[in-house]
Amino acid sequence: MGRPKSSRYCKQPLLNNLSASIALSFIASGFFMVRGGLWLTNRKLAPDLSRNNEQ
Known part of the structure; x- marks a missing residue:
């Protein structure tokens, strides 16, 4: 038999x-x-910048 149909x-x-x-x-x-x-690096940097501004 040949190939299947x-x-x-x-x-x-x-x-x-x-x-x-x-x-x-x-x-x-x-x-x-x-x-x-x-996205993770941007999310981690944002709180660090806000903490630096508060000090």
Whole structure:
């Protein structure tokens, strides 16, 4: 027997789809980690500046 009929619906190889989705997941997670890191540093600096102004 040849290939199953359902294979005609998947034009691209599954490995390409898998590698592309993994790469996009890494890019998205890195972006959100950087955004979260910047938010945390800004949040930590704000109380320090207000304390310096009070002294």
